[in-house]
Amino acid sequence: MTETTSFLRVFALWAAGLGAAAQYGKMSVIFDLLPGLYPQAGASLGFLVSLVGSVGILLGVVAGLMVARIRYRRALLSALWLGAGVSVFQALTPGFGWMLTSRVVEGLSHLAIVVAAPTLIAQLSAPKDRGFTLTLWGTFFGVAFAILALAGRPLALSLGLPALFAAHALYMAACALVLAASLRRLPSEEPQPPFSLPQIFRDHLTIYRSPFLSAPAAGWLFYTFSFVSILTVLPPYLDEAWRAPVMAAMPLTSIAVSMTLGVLLLRRLPAVQVVQMGFGLSALSMAWLWLSPGAPLACIALAGAMGLIQGASFTAVPQLNQGAAAQAQANGAVAQMGNLGNSIGTPIMAFGLATLGASALPLLAGGAFLMGLGAHVLLAAARRRSRRVPV
Structure with a gap:
């Protein structure tokens, strides 16, 4: 158990959480613009929002078990790079079926981040500071949605939907690079039973x-x-x-x-x-x-x-x-x-x-x-x- 809190790393992990929340919310803030991209999709457009959450319902606990087995740093960085790659793919505006498939993959990336990041925050925080650091983590959805509403939607309106997806890809990649450097030394992790x-x-x-x-x-x-x-x-x-x-x-x-x-x-x-x-x-x-x-x-x-x-x-x-x-x-x-x-x-x-x-x-x-x-x-x-x- 650590006696001092690594606040810089905590804030970097919280920033990764903002990217994870944006995986969920980026489709929500541009939902009314999606018919212009997929005019034939009709009511099925709702799946572009809900699929990320559906993956969480099915595999939330599995994600917790898997992250513990493949180790938290490795799981987090892999999820961030996967999320960046998915957003690059979405910026190419693929067909509707492929876009739905990308949202399923994005749901897996999202799950790994929201399991690994708060677990690491707890490990990097002194007990006296966990109230602050984990409360900070708890704001990630609200803050991300506010940023998407204030900056993400105007970006999509001015430069098109691909610009929003590309910006999200760059953000996820930047988080991965920062955390790859800052998470080199972590508390020891106990062995896990085979998967x-x-x-x-x-x-x-x-x-x-x-x-x-x-x-x-x-x-x-x-x-x-x-x-x-x-x-x-x-x-x-x-x-x-x-x-x-x-x-x-x-x-x-x-x-x-x-x-x-x-x-x-x-x-x-x-x-x-x-x-x-x-x-x-x-x-x-x-x-x-x-x-x-x-x-x-x-x-x-x-x-x-x-x-x-x-x-x-x-x-x-x-x-x-x-x-x-x-x-x-x-x-x-x-x-x-x-x-x-x-x-x-x-x-x-x-x-x-x-x-x-x-x-x-x-x-x-x-x-x-x-x-x-x-x-x-x-x-x-x-x-x-x-x-x-x-x-």
């Missing part, structure tokens, strides 16, 4: 039976279910005069709270308790929105409460699990459950709104927050029963 399909099946059972390995992923499922779906379906329920500023402020508030109040709380409380606090306050914020539909302050309060869940969930991984291999397994489960939550949240919320009306939003999202809180309470009780030190 086999039966071993992967056993490891799945081990992860999801363990109240230590599975806890961060269990909460993350309910967080991602709510976060993405709320940001997607909320705008029509806001007053038009407040709609744009509130929707812009919500993700920024979430990031700001996680990096300030969240980091402060993590210096004083175990990460799981901060996550539970975030879920409880998020549920109360949804009750506020139920009583005052579309209230701007309630929306901002909700975003702030969710910010506590964001960083503390990643910090819980090393607090609950000792050793890089166990942390990679837990991060793989987080990736799997996060992609599942992202994928099912919006369709379920949309169906609820169509059948129940506006009350579906506080009911479904509030219920998800309470289930996230309940999952952590039950898993904490299971950890106490195991006679290990509770966290």
Whole structure:
């Protein structure tokens, strides 16, 4: 365990995370432009966005197991170079079928990065700094989407879609070169059992039976279910005069709270308790929105409460699990459950709104927050029963 934090390497790994998030988000910010590239694709264009997440649902835990076996530096650098190559291929604007295939490959690159990078950040951070460094990591999606909206989309509009893909390729390659040099000396890694399909099946059972390995992923499922779906379906329920500023402020508030109040709380409380606090306050914020539909302050309060869940969930991984291999397994489960939550949240919320009306939003999202809180309470009780030190 390191006693001093290598902040330069932590920030370099976070930068790689921005590139991984851009793999997911670059198609989202230009989605309305894709029909011009593939006019015959129709509704199938949605797969260009969702395929990366679908790979995560299927192979999230497998990625955690594989990364531990082939070693974190090697896995991360290979994934970055693979991601750069895929973006170069996409810049050539291949046929629709080939573009879909490239998104599957990109999903594999994305998974390896989001498993290896936070595992390495935990290894390179002193325990006292992990609240900050892993909360920083937790901002990678929000920051990347903001950059894509502010710079990526204008680039695509002015120079064409290939320019965005080419810029992403250059960014991924630059991250690979920086990290290849900066990650030469890493903490020693424990040996792993040989890779086999039966071993992967056993490891799945081990992860999801363990109240230590599975806890961060269990909460993350309910967080991602709510976060993405709320940001997607909320705008029509806001007053038009407040709609744009509130929707812009919500993700920024979430990031700001996680990096300030969240980091402060993590210096004083175990990460799981901060996550539970975030879920409880998020549920109360949804009750506020139920009583005052579309209230701007309630929306901002909700975003702030969710910010506590964001960083503390990643910090819980090393607090609950000792050793890089166990942390990679837990991060793989987080990736799997996060992609599942992202994928099912919006369709379920949309169906609820169509059948129940506006009350579906506080009911479904509030219920998800309470289930996230309940999952952590039950898993904490299971950890106490195991006679290990509770966290």
